[in-house]
Amino acid sequence: MAGELINNILSNFYEFENKLNGSRLSAVHTIRKDALDKFKLIGFPTAKNEEWKFSNPGFVHNHNFELSLNGNDEKITQEIVNQYKFENLDEHLLVFVNGFYSARLSDVKPKKRHIIIGSFAEAIERNSVELLAYFGKFADYNNNGFSALNTAFAQDGAFILIPDGTVVERPIRLLFITDAREQSVLTMPRNLIIAGECSQFKIVETSHTIGSQPCFNNVVSEIVMDFSSNVEYYNIQNNNENSYYVGTTQVSQQRGSIFTGTTITLKGNYIRNNLNSLLDAEACETNYNGLYFVGGNSFVDNHTLIDHAKPNCNSNEVYKGILNDKANVVFNGKIIVRPDAQKTNAFQTNRNILLTDDAKIHTKPQLEIFADDVKCSHGATSGYLDRDSLFYLRSRGIGEEMAKTLLLNAFASEVLEKINIAELRDMVKSYIANKLIQDDVYFCDVLDQLK
């Protein structure tokens, strides 16, 4: 079976090369070929690999995912896109269909010169110096078969370049639509996000599947941050029950930069998020916020790595989870503090609420500290909703489901409050409310309303 899949991929690759024509000798393609060689060597990870022990990606062998080598947005209507927009949110919108940029469906607002909010394919075509400088330099593909495969087929995705000293107010939305109405698909978007000195902006990535065929999104994003830049990166995962997702985001931070990564997982069959930051300069700040609220038979694995390589950096990581039905969740948070990284502050918490006896959580903090003058802590808890709190609320006339919703939102609020885009925050809040209550809800805080 495994051999069959690899053979398909190889023939995909030759087909891909043939259509490249003249550009097969380009620097980008040299990296692709190198990545393909790595993939041939290591293949997909198995449960024997320590990093994949609890998240065996056996699904790759059980489905006939079709890799699309060309963009085709014809079957996606404006109405489909509209339903994924946030109400009243003014955003730069980039739409991708099966991993390929759709100019027709995208809506990038007027912006200052030199700001690039566009596609990876365009950047390759115009021989972008930045793309050549950064592509494949951060997301390691030597040890991760998924990243190797994505790199080998890197064609399209988002290419964002915010120049020095530039603040972009509107959130930049990367909307990935997977069209699984007719056949099962494999998409491999590749994103490169470059933050110039002192630049500041927000990215919101959301992925959605239409149709019910199995689909697999294998995504890699590289985020390169120059001095004192500030990037907020939101990843909202609300795919269908038949979707598989493996995403790797690699962040590289320069001195004084602040990265805040927020990962919200609401639906999907199999979701593996690798979020990694290398703090290879002083005075950096890294914040990871995560919230997963999943049920059914969903499997979610958040694998994070914060690598403190230089002194005087802070990292703060908070992942919270609500597990319903038979959800199966892994949290693996690794923090490395290298010998040079004195005066590091690194904090991590992972808290979980299980709504059923069938839900499973496996949480594993990994602190590897090689410097002595540091402050590091981690804490992990999992348990059921507090019965006394539930009784207290019900004793005031609040129905059981509503009481649960209040408590769950309170639990999630630590993460929700850190979402700096109100429309996005409200969407997640009402999602939590609606999942438990069909009735109308007086949900938003009254005091908020009066502001």
Add this chain to the structure above:
Amino acid sequence: MSLLKIENLKVNINGNQIIKGINLEVNAGEIHAIMGPNGSGKSTLANVLAGREDYIVTEGSVTYMGKNLFDMASEVRAREGIFLAFQYPVEIPGVSNANFMRTALNELRKFRNEEPLDAMDFLQLMREKAKLVEIDKTFLNRSVNEGFSGGEKKRNEIFQMAMLQPKLAILDETDSGLDIDALKIVANGVNKLSNENNAFVVITHYQRLLDYIIPDFVHVLYKGQIVKSGTKKLALELEEKGYDWIKKEIDM
């Protein structure tokens, strides 16, 4: 009119019988005081009436406004007018007092087929009731009971009672740990609310609260049973002679 009728009530917690056959009738317009030494089952009785699920009723009946109380879930009892001021109110981080009370009030209104209160009217009501129990406005923004002092928690219970206007309010040692000023505030809250259509069951360890809330009846609960009932005079007698007097009489 009979609001509450408890007949031969027996209750187990974790297999131990805690309430061992209680009879009590409370009519509209009355204030009952229940006194008794620690561990005699006062809180257990209060929690059973409010619908705590892990307390198992093994015998007896409770009728509330003509209906079987045990047919109602905890929230339904509240909507029908039962209120328990907890001896140990829980802290709920992340849920603001305002949001909590608004949700509770609107659930109550929905139950009565009334429109939800709009935000302005609601805030107005909250401010008014907060004043009654002399709690600071800023507390409305704070999480339910989080970081509140013992006295603030007790006043918050009375505040919630004032917001929800129950028919039958059970106050479980709301006076414990309060200084005399706070005690007066609590008593004032009760007296303002009290009328001929509602009733109060005031559980207390000390008689001093009863200087401010004048009970019509006083009952002594000991080892899961009401061992003595009387008027306010009984409370004074207890104050004077202590619980040992009762204990001796019963344990003999």
